[in-house]
Amino acid sequence: MLLQRVPVETRSSSDWLARRDIQLLLYLAAGLGNPAVIWLFVRGQPASVPLFINTLIALTIAIVVSWHALSRIREYAKARQLSYVFPINILSFGGVLVAIAILRSSYSISLFVAGAMGAIIVSYMLSLYNRRLRRPHFIVSGGRSSEIRLEGQFIPAPELVELESLVQAKRLNASLVADLHYDHPDEWERLFAKAALAGVPVYHYRQVAEMQSGQVKITHLAENDLGSLIPNVPYMSSKRLIDIAGSLMLLPFLLCAFVIIALLIRLDSKGNPFFIQERVGFRGETFRMLKFRTMKPRGPITDAGEQRDDAMTKSDDDRITRLGRFLRKTRIDELPQVFNILRGEMSWIGPRPEAKALSQWYESELPFYSYRHIVRPGITGWAQVTQGHVTEVSDVNSKLRFDFYYVKNISLWLDFLIVLKTFRVIFTGNGAK
Template identity: 55%
Template sequence: MLTQHDKPQVAQSEHPLSGRAVQFFCIVTFGLVVPVLIWLAARFTEVDARYVPNTAAGATIAALASWYILDRLRIYAKARQLSYVVPVNLLTFGSAFAAIGLMRAPYSTSLFFGCLLMTMATGYVLTALTRLGNKPQYLIAGGRVSEIPHRGNQIAVTSSAEIEALIDSGSIQGSLVGDLHHDHDDEWERLFAKAALRGIPVYHYRQILELETGQVRIDRLSENVLGSLIPNLPYMALKRTLDVLAVIVLSPLLILLMAIIAIVIKFDSRGSVLFIQDRMGFRGEVFRMVKFRTMRAREVDDDALAQREDAMTRSDDDRITRVGRFLRKVRLDELPQAWNILKGEMSWIGPRPEAISLSEWYEKEIPFYSYRHIVRPGLTGWAQVNQGHVTDLGDANAKLRYDFYYVKNISHWLDMLIALKTIRVVLSGIGAK
């Protein structure tokens, strides 16, 4: 029987196109070989042999990289593969195209973009067909199983005889999901063991709940589902290096963009261009976060309630300036935090740092709130791309569960998924206040 810390696959599929070997064959055949043959046939009399090897090599690397990235992203909650087929392919093919250009190697633009279009089309079809064949999940009644959001492939089960008949006949497809901490009767306990011995996955409800919601709950410290209070340390060290390199590489663009924004803010409203505020950061240490000013200043009393109210930004907040509303919508007001990243106070991706007054309030009211400070705060994060800006306790509690999911699953793949989601959020303006 699987333990609570085992990770089930997100998309168990019966579709014949779900196998990696089959998908690899389809990507190579329809995404690469077919467009190359069409291109050669269309230009048979004027083909320059120098163009084909470089273009084919670059397109092959890009196509296989995009397929592999999409395959890795699918294990995380809320990873809607279909919506990432295009951006991931544009990223990999764009990188390959830039590399070929920098090497000044001869290539064919038409062949390269033909491979890009065919790879995207193939990836989209494979992903769509794979999703159609998801195996069912049999939800065993009892305990907290009812908390799992219902999906089309989930079947509620109340009769142990029904499941036993499926197990004995060998016709059961999919997995069993139950609250393994619930006091089930002896018959259900026997069936869980029987299913596991037959090779049928048996999952604790919490695993499926996390995969469906992208949230992790900590009910009691003795049952800390994070397993360890220290996240992935090797990756955190690598992440710090990547953060600094990203700031250095992007600095010419960042400086130009921030200079333009600073001028616009100065002409739009009175006050400083920058807004500097103490925030709760890594390991609970206070740091001074810098961002572009998007609101008009106002006098605030010294009492805790007034400070807390002032730290809350609402969608109809009359303090927000005209330019500020746009900057907040597209998240450009956060760009100066590249300085905080260089200083090691922040990361590009992580839980958002809260104002001191809000953080202290949340810590008093929400159990384990301070645990989110075990990783560096970020410009964007799992909670931001899934929930947006929040202030009240109920929403803050939900946001905390998103932060816990990030801490538990922190990796370069999850960071890549967050980066892709951030692009979508920036373009749509969802969650801005």
Template identity: 50%
Template sequence: MIGTIIASIGGILFARRVNIYPGVKQLGSVIPTFIMSFGVVAMGILALRLQYSIPVFGMNFAASLAVYVLLMIIATRSDQNIFYTVPGGRIKRLLKAGIQSRPLSEPMLPNHRGAILVADLHADLGDHWERLLANAALQGIPVFHYKQVYEAATGKIRVEHLSENSFGSLLPSMSFVRFKRVMDIALVVLLLPLLILPLAIVAFLLKIDSPGPVFFRQHRIGYRGETFRVLKFRTMRLDTEVDTEEARRRKAMTGKEDPRVTKFGRFLRQTRIDELPQMFNILLGQMSWIGPRPEAIELSRWYQEEIPFYDYRHIVRPGITGWAQVNQGHVTGLSDIDDKLQYDFYYIKNFSYWLDFLILARTVQVVFTGHGAK
């Protein structure tokens, strides 16, 4: 019972913390957070060799989860919040992003219990509108800068200037960087003995599926702009060598229904099994489990020339999975890369345990659905 209380409190706090991120269905985040919370408590009970009852703990898990889901449903149905936008500045970007809101035509406070005002607070709005915002704050009506709403709703940061993180710095939390590195190594050491046989079977099937090496190696741009060789299972047929920069760039792109991808390779891509050899890149400190995906040198040079601040995504270690991958999937076109970079900047700005856990949970979903694979 004590373990249930601790696990329930942990699950509730964790679920509430994860729900602040965009694209998270409130009910969808409850189950993985409760599983993790109860799982940690169960491992603690086993490690301390305490007496326990599996049926009681299981029933308590189901009851706690059911009660919290019921409360979430009631809270969601009673949510009456509506965004009201103040005209002027860059407020129209919310409409272009598809964020539902009601524009104010005159400087009068909306007569609505769940009203939230949104404005471009850096623009010259005029005396009447600024007086309205001040009065709204005095009456306890939330007032947000449009940028906060845009980021919270889309999970992206517009690529027009470098954006500081919550600590007011361009550098991510260095304490979390160190903790993340320790956890990356620990997870590889834990999983590698369990995966060594399945990986060997995959290697054998690759050899009989199509001629060529088992592994695919490619130079990519990684942490702090340094070049490294990424290791993956080969999923494509061997191709001829090319000489020009543009030809190498096209070769580095994987299109939809790419004819170079083998049948077995397509399965590996859909399930992300082809990425697992990158555990060795993690051990070498070149990658992390979670972070922006490293790009081929040819593509990275192209993006550097076309997109401002592209190099800033290298401030953290690249990952096997990441915020852009679970939201957008695999992309290579320049217009898509601009969106991808906005997702990467959002991840760097909100670099934290909570966001990494959310990405990990959504990656599991991606593996089962094959979303974004090419």
């Protein structure tokens, strides 16, 4: 009875406005209606003019991309869709404008802006509507279902008799969540079967717990758990191509910035403006990671314990320079890792690579720690934008759960969500040390 991925927002089939195709039609009506009215009735010009047709085609592409992106990121944990409406729309409409400029196609900027404004307004309204229509998840007690936090749409299940009557009458507008590995009484087992046959979603607690927390529990991983954590192989190949293309496109701009930042670091403190450290990366291989130096220079350390302590960045670390604090807060210090990406040692997005001394320590203390190396490490990642910077073993255990969630759910849309969260972290400075 384990069904598909638990959706963050599951709606009643009788609610026609909640249907994805209906919402797309509303997006298109708002985005294409404004320019059509302006062109046909205000200007009084025919619809066959290429300028008008090109503008409608551009708006259609931008609207479909924006609608699809918002509907996809909603599937992942901690995706506050409303806060991403404006950035996603700006990216999609801005991307279409860039494509038009490259192709040198004729279009009307006034009509394009009018259509974009209409689409963004409807996008916000529908996102608010979607948030109000979350279907309740009834949590059935027993076993490890107690790990699910009872909040918001996650509420305790009613009594068995009440649930049976609702299922029988086909009026249960909710999903059932239970530990399906737990030995429930026979009457509850029969209810799960009846509910599934009646079209009521029945989920194993772990699916909901992962969706709620954005973590994959790793205390008692079994062989089938490791199998479910195998990353998306086709996407891994295309992700490498995206990394290379993005790095080559940004490199000319980054090189100019690197020269200026390196000079500023030298003026702020003596020493090499760059910092090179051995990190453990893809498939457990060690590589030399490059970044801007943000701390005062220090001599070589040979003792393993001292190396581990030196690799930890503590809150308000007095080793951080004045400029280094700004570079860390904005994540600018990580940008030289574009060269590690080109060498195939890193990706733009993935679990953060740890210093070799820390990685060896964590691996000796935490089960399955090395499994995070099944994907390339990244400049930013799910754990970084969700939990922030941590070093203690107790915190790293939680971080590892975030890393496993990324490995299990790796996709273009999860990476896109991480990019959006990364920009928010940069602007707020949360998680920086």
